[in-house]
Amino acid sequence: MNPAEVDAYLRRLGVEHPAWPTVDVLRELHLRHLETIPFENLSIHLGEEIVLEEKRLLDKLVGARRGGFCYELNGTFGALLTTLGYDVTVLAARVYGDEGRLGIPHDHLALKVRTVDGGAWLADVGFGAHSHYPLAFEARAEQLDPGGVFRIVEAGPDAAGVRGGSAAATDLDVERDGKPQYRLEMRPRVLGDFVAGAWWHSTSSASHFVRSLVCSRVTEDGGRITLSGRKFTVTAADGAREVAELGSDAEVLAVYRERFGIELAAVPEVRSPSRGG
Known part of the structure; x- marks a missing residue:
């Protein structure tokens, strides 16, 4: 990521260029x-190719002022942090689904980030409703966050995945409000x-991404707004919800434009998968 791309990314985030890669x-x-x-x-529903290459992701997230899902968001964020001087390790995770079953390998991408003022942090800007701030990676106690109560714990041997197998000795489970969200593998x-x-x-x-539409972000008051197809949900910081059809x-296009900053020529519609499964 060159200096011009870093500056454009930081302008997209509305922050100044930091002097040091600190935890703050x-x-x-x-x-x-x-x-x-x-x-x-x-x-997925606009028929656009998803390419996991830094330049293509920057063009989408920064140039076109779009968003993405975990691979795109955390992948690009990790590249930015690395350029700013952070020590970043990309980690794979498997997401917990129905009945506590784990999803496919490489189901999710998250980041382990070390700062110059000490400590390692779990950074994840690509899991939808999750922690608003990075989580202390090596802490095993509860961590309070505007997004909930989180814990990072050693994975037990009993949570076999969809395709069998047990947890590796170094795997960690990330929990939110007492419920496991995903299992992290420590291999870079x-x-x-x-x-x-x-x-x-x-x-x-x-894939639930194929079966549904979602566009969501945290609001400046600590709440969240989500557009799922034609259902627009405003969730306040205290959990109160307002839903409009x-x-x-x-x-629909006005909400994408005015609440998410996304300009679209047509309303996305759920596309039937043509392969896979």
Whole structure:
């Protein structure tokens, strides 16, 4: 990522170029990312190719002012943090689904980030509703966050995945409000390792990204707004929710434009998967 691309990315986030890669700067970057760059899967339903290459992701997230899902959001955020001087390790995870079953390998991408003022942090701006700030990676006690109560714990041997197998000795489970969210593997990865996972999530009839539309971001008051198809949900910081069903295409496009900063020529519609599953 060259200096011009870094400057454009930081302008997208609305932050100044940091002097040092500290934990306070990481916290600010993490929150601003969640507030400005939506978690969305619109490309899948607009027929747009998802390419896990830094330049293509920058063109989408920064140039086109779009969002993305975990591979795109955390992959690009990790590249930014590395350029700013952070020590970043890309990690793979498997997401907990129904009945506590784990999803496919390389189901999710998260970041382990070390700062110059000490400590390692779990940074994740690509999981939808999750922590607003990075989590202390080596802490095993509860961590309070505007997004909930989180814990990072050693994975037990009893949670076999969808395709069998047990937890490795170094695997960690990330919990939110007492419920496991995903299982982290400690082996360092690179962005290219997630191409198959991105393809599966973009094409398989078993993928919830293929079966539904979502566009969501954290709001400046600590709440969240989410557009799922034509259902627009505003969630306040205290958990109170208001739901509106949007009628016309013009209303839907206006919400994408005015609340998420996304300019679209047509309303996305759920596309039937053509392969995979």
